[in-house]
Amino acid sequence: MESAIRYSRLARYAPLGQLLPLWQRSHCVVIGLGGLGSGLAMQLARFGVARLTLIDRDTVGFENLGHQSLFTTAHAEAALPKVQAAAQVLAAVNPAVGLDPQCADLSRHNIEQLCAGATLLFDGLDSYYTRYIVNDHALRSATPWLSAGVVRGELSVRAVLPAVTGCLRCLLPEPPPPGSVPTCSAEGVFGPLLSVANAIQLEQAGRILGGTLTRSEDALYSLCLPDWNIRRLPLSGPLADCPACSGRYEFLDGSRDAEASAACSEGRFELELGTALDIDALAARLSAEPGWELRPNRWCLVAQHAAERYTIFPAGKLVLSGGDSARLHAFVAEWLGS
Ligand SMILES: [Zn+2]
Known part of the structure; x- marks a missing residue:
C-alpha cells in the first residue's frame, strides 16, 4: 500500500508508469558522485530500483555543496566519503533500495568486479580517460550506459547501447589530452543544468529498459546556454573502423596504461x-x-x-x-x- 502511494505520481505518467516495474527490477551503477551522479542517484532511489551501486573515490568537500544535491554541510564538515554520505541520504529517501556504496578509484583492474551484474551504467565522471574505460567495459559486457557531461552552461548526453548505437570511440576515437577540455573545477557549472542532463539520461535509459531504443534513434543530445534549444545530432550506429565496437578493448587490456596515470592524476x-x-x-x-x-x-x-x-x-x-x-x-x- 505504502509502495503504491509512494510511486503513484510516477506511475500515472504512462510512459514512465509502464517502465516502473522494469526500473524496480534493475541494478543501476552510478560511476562518479559529482553533480551529475548525485542527481542520478537521487532519482534512481526515488524510482525504487532494486539495487543501486555507487562508485566514487572522493570525500565530500565544501566546494561540492553548491551543485551536488546529495550532500550537506555536515557531510563536508565530517569529510565523509561521498559514497557513504550518499548512502545515508538515499537510505532515508527510500529504504527499499539495495544500496551498495563503493569507495574506490575505478580502473581497468576493478571495473568488472565493481559493475558486475549491472542492468545499466550511468556516468557522472569528470575524467575523460575513465570514460573510455567505462566505454570498453560497457561494450565487452554488453551493458548499456548513459554518458553525460556538463560544464559551464553546456551539456551533452549519449546513450550507448552495445551493438545498436555507436560508442564513445565512434564519436571521439581518442581521449582529449589532459588539460585540453574545460572542467567544472576550472570553469564552473550552471548547477541547475545538471538536472536537465539527468532527465535526458533517465529518459534514454527508460527507452533501453523498454526495448524501444533503436539504431535510428542513435543521437547525441546537447544544449548550450543561453540558447535553450536542445540539439539532437543523429548518429548512425557502430562505425566499422571503431576499435571498441570491433572488439578491441584497448582501455581494458593494458595497452593504454602509459597514458592512464597522467590522465587520471589531475593533481x-x-x-x-x-x-x-x-x-x-x-x-x-x-x-x-x-x-x-x-x-x-x-x-x-x-x-x-x-x-x-x-x-x-x-x-x-x-x-x-x-x-x-x-x-x-x-x-x-x-x-x-x-
Ligand atoms: Zn564504437
Whole structure:
C-alpha cells in the first residue's frame, strides 16, 4: 500500500508508469558522485530500483555543496566519503533500495568486479580517460550506459547501447589530452543544468529498459546556454573502423596504461602502503602539531595543511590533493615511519 502511494505520481505518467516495474527490477551503477551522479542517484532511489551501486573515490568537500544535491554541510564538515554520505541520504529517501556504496578509484583492474551484474551504467565522471574505460567495459559486457557531461552552461548526453548505437570511440576515437577540455573545477557549472542532463539520461535509459531504443534513434543530445534549444545530432550506429565496437578493448587490456596515470592524476596522488594504518593514532599525533586541520570519521581521516589535503584510509591507502608525489612520500616518511 505504502509502495503504491509512494510511486503513484510516477506511475500515472504512462510512459514512465509502464517502465516502473522494469526500473524496480534493475541494478543501476552510478560511476562518479559529482553533480551529475548525485542527481542520478537521487532519482534512481526515488524510482525504487532494486539495487543501486555507487562508485566514487572522493570525500565530500565544501566546494561540492553548491551543485551536488546529495550532500550537506555536515557531510563536508565530517569529510565523509561521498559514497557513504550518499548512502545515508538515499537510505532515508527510500529504504527499499539495495544500496551498495563503493569507495574506490575505478580502473581497468576493478571495473568488472565493481559493475558486475549491472542492468545499466550511468556516468557522472569528470575524467575523460575513465570514460573510455567505462566505454570498453560497457561494450565487452554488453551493458548499456548513459554518458553525460556538463560544464559551464553546456551539456551533452549519449546513450550507448552495445551493438545498436555507436560508442564513445565512434564519436571521439581518442581521449582529449589532459588539460585540453574545460572542467567544472576550472570553469564552473550552471548547477541547475545538471538536472536537465539527468532527465535526458533517465529518459534514454527508460527507452533501453523498454526495448524501444533503436539504431535510428542513435543521437547525441546537447544544449548550450543561453540558447535553450536542445540539439539532437543523429548518429548512425557502430562505425566499422571503431576499435571498441570491433572488439578491441584497448582501455581494458593494458595497452593504454602509459597514458592512464597522467590522465587520471589531475593533481591527485595516491599511495597504497599495503599495511593497515591506525588513523586514530595518526590523528592524535597530527593534532599536537600546529597547522593541521583534521576531519576524522568512521571511514577515513582528512588532514589539511595549507593547500595540501591528505585523505588517509585505515586499509593503508593515502591520497594527496594540492601537492605532488614528493610531498606525499615526505608525509609517509615523517608521519608513518616508512
Ligand atoms: Zn564504437
